[in-house]
Amino acid sequence: MSLVKLLEKYRSRIIDEWFQIIIATYPPEAKKLFSNLKDSFNNPVGSTAIKSMTEVFDLLLKDGDSPDTLKKSLDPLVRIRAVQEFTPSQALHFIVELKRVVRDSLERELKEAGGSLQEEVGAFESQIDTLLLIGFDIYMGCREQIYSYKANHVKERTLNLLKKANVLCEVPDVGTEIIPHNVYKNGGFDNTKTSNKGD
Amino acid sequence: MNVQYMSALIAVVVLGFLAYIGTEFLGLNSLFGIFIPYLAVCFFLVGAILKVMKWAKSPVPFRIPTTCGQQKSLDWIEQNKIDNPSTTPGVIARMFFEVLLFRSLFRNTKAGIKEGKITYEWEIFLWVGALAFHYSFLTVLVRHMRFFLEPVPGLIGIVETLDGFFQVGTPGVLLSGVVLLGAVLFLLSRRLLIPQVRYISLMADYFPLFLIIGIAGTGIYMRYFARVDVVAIKQLAMSLVTLHPAIPQNVTVSGILYVHLFLVSVLFAYFPLSKLMHMGGVFLSPTRNLANNSRMERHINPWNPDLKFHTYEAYENDFREKMIEAGLPVEKEA
């Protein structure tokens, strides 16, 4: 039996074990909530994880999967991990763990096959390495996004301080032209506006 | 192993032994059969009343109902008169559902997606368990009135008939006791098995559960297995209510009865000191027992403080020149 066939055969078991690895990275008190897949709206973490992992796993089995589709499937999960209290390695380690889960699940079969599956396993594992690199891209993208929210915020506050200190208003005619568009209205940014002291 | 539930369990077991040894071997029947029950009932009544009075002593400064439905606003918008009441009858209805049917617990719906469609299911077990527990407890309590009333009122007979509906075995199995024990065990296992609930549970949560398990267990044991002398028990009970307490002399009353009675006494005495007072507290909860009508009628805060705020005058003094310059009207020209 080829490796792909074996992986298909044990698909649900592998995905479940892989999912359990994600769950185990959270406090045990959250286990019940995060494992409850009946309620996706009350459990975005667990439901996103299982959806992402299932899609990613299926893509890995398919030939000729493009990095783009993998990225699309992996993104929602990494996006969540990127805002939770993990170091980057903790956030992405679950990807590496897929290798172990696969080897554990197929332990008997791999032994029986002797060395004949070696090459396929190697190829599959290097796909997981690619997946890890993709995960790294997504993670960094997320973090940059978060930092940009913070940076915009600081910029905006500085502008407001300038205005409060009457610095902006000291340019008589131009001042009023600048204020609406750079301070009050768009804050000098495009549509990725960040938090404001509202309400 | 967890110190919270182990200490609760040990406490209940020790209490049970105390009563058993005290009555079977030390002859302290009057202590456990008369003195302690009286004391416990007094403690319960005085304690519960004091507690409620203590709560009631603090005012309700603001009207803070949690609104769970459409408010009363325009005539053509249908108000949810129960979940967002604006009148007293609405509040009574809301409290009725809350107190008798545990409406808020019932809200635990879960939504998920199955085959692309949103589906809802009831996360119903806590609600069912809580209902089963409280109502079977009530039934058991009503049934026990048989021991304290002579003649036995017809109502108790009716309750018993309903309770023994399934007519299994002799003496007929009364559903309430079994359900009570089952429900308590369910509530206990929830606490022990669900990590998040175990994490928040205190000895004070386990103790009453073990206590009630002890009470229900001894009760069931006496009724179905030991077949204790009911006449003697009634004699004791009647002597207690008629305030002529006497330990029945001619007949032997099992030590188990004293264990049962003692655990009940402990429960009574413990009640006002503990979370069991939620029974009274639910009536006083300001997020439930108030109408959402504070825009229609002024709610009075008895301690409403008189505070200095930044008045318009102070504001104008601060900004007068700028206001004049900007063409804003002012009270006082500069």
Place this chain on the structure above:
Amino acid sequence: MTIPREEMLKIDNTPPRKSWMEVPPDFSKGKFCYPSQIKALEYLKMPNPREWSPTDEDWKLPPNWQEIIHKGFKERLDKYRSLKVFMDVCVRCGACADKCHFFIGTGDPKNMPVLRAELLRSIYRNDFTLAGKILGKLAGARKLTTDVIKEWFSYFYQCTECRRCSVFCPYGIDTAEITMMARELLHLLGISIHWIMDPVSNCTRTGNHLGIQPQNFKEIIEFFCDDIEEITGKRIEPSFNRKGAEILFVTPSGDAFADPGTYSFMGYLMLFEAIGLDYTLSTYASEGGNFGLFTSSDMMKKLNAKMYHEAKRLGVKYIIGGECGHMWRVINQYMDTMNGPADFLEVPKSPITGTVFENAKSTKMVHIAEFTADLIKHNKLKLDPSRNDHLKVTFHDSCNPSRAMGLLEEPRYVIKNVCNHFYDMPANTIRENTFCCGSGSGLNTEEIMELRLRGGLPRANAVKHVHETFGVNMLACVCAIDRAVLPPLMNYWVPGVSVTGLHELVGNALILDGEIERTLNLRMEDLPGAEGEGNDDDE
């Protein structure tokens, strides 16, 4: 080198788990709000102004801080039945546990509402109950140490006072109430956050959170009028601080300076113009929001007092309030009690439809959504909902209007009349079950951005569902904090969904008498297919 797998994965399987009392709070960077500045506390005459940081070992508490907390606690138990009852009746059933958006997003057990309350209850038991004094930890009591204070600071500033848990509690225990008390106690020691105290001190002096001075406030509104003129060809001249106007209009200052709230402000102005309302704006009462609610009941009262004070000075008949979440909690549940009776005002009656707002007959304050829904119902507005045809709209119920008021149908009615495509999110994420934006109660500050994104995940997840299912691309709301914090939340979790206030949608659909043919929406963007011409040759 081998790193244990458990460590890499952050798996915690140490049996048995330590009791929560033994887990200290985490004050590494990004996990706390910045403390308030000395000058803000001094201006507000609040206790213990000093330079300090949550990362410091020593928080420079006053020497008798334990006594201060004990006395403060006792005082509040005597003043609030809610606190007393909520301290006693919790049975720790756990029904609230998975209702908190922060627990759902983080899995941190101390974010379960029951445990958040236990942080306070443990001290209550120690100080005020017999069982706690005798049994100590077995009764769930613990001594008040500086670690407890630090834990309070950490977790009571991870609660947005959204009240979702109180919907599900069989005793109606309201964590918002508990958080408010805990924050009041912390204030007694001089522990507070910059993002709340700065707006509070600004609001005290200038009348609004940002510290916009009167002349600037007027200027901003006039810029809006310039834009409206460009879009509609009509010049609107709103009045400021005008005595004798029939109505005073108060809205959160966020609407005056932060997108997309600004577009809603334009929408209000256009609406009032369309119906010829006799109203005025105030530069003194230029803030509907009230960060005092997140500080203390006294501060809330002082800030809120300005509305009635100004209404009385100007001699208006009643007040209309703009779209804001916690502003309406204050108006609906506190205002009349604190600052009433408003006997100098009249029962609100719409001058256009003649509808008497009986539900506001004592506060004399009407919500703009109620006012507009009534206008639409009576056919008093000329509307062209097709101008919003490029939008597929869903509605986010803000916590306070839904759970502290019940304003559910009015905004939906308005949206359905000004937009042709409206889709609600799943039922357990809206109305009284609505999920918080994750940044309410003064937590909309950037240093805890990750926390806010985690807390907003359940909300975003439901938006994502309607985005993927129905193609929803616009999230409407009636809250200024929402308008400020949902854009980054959407940008991160559900790109492709923008955020709007209710009256921006109204402003876009509204047909003013004698207006020019519109080619721009209020955001100065081309209206898609605006009667054809001009846009075709773009391709």
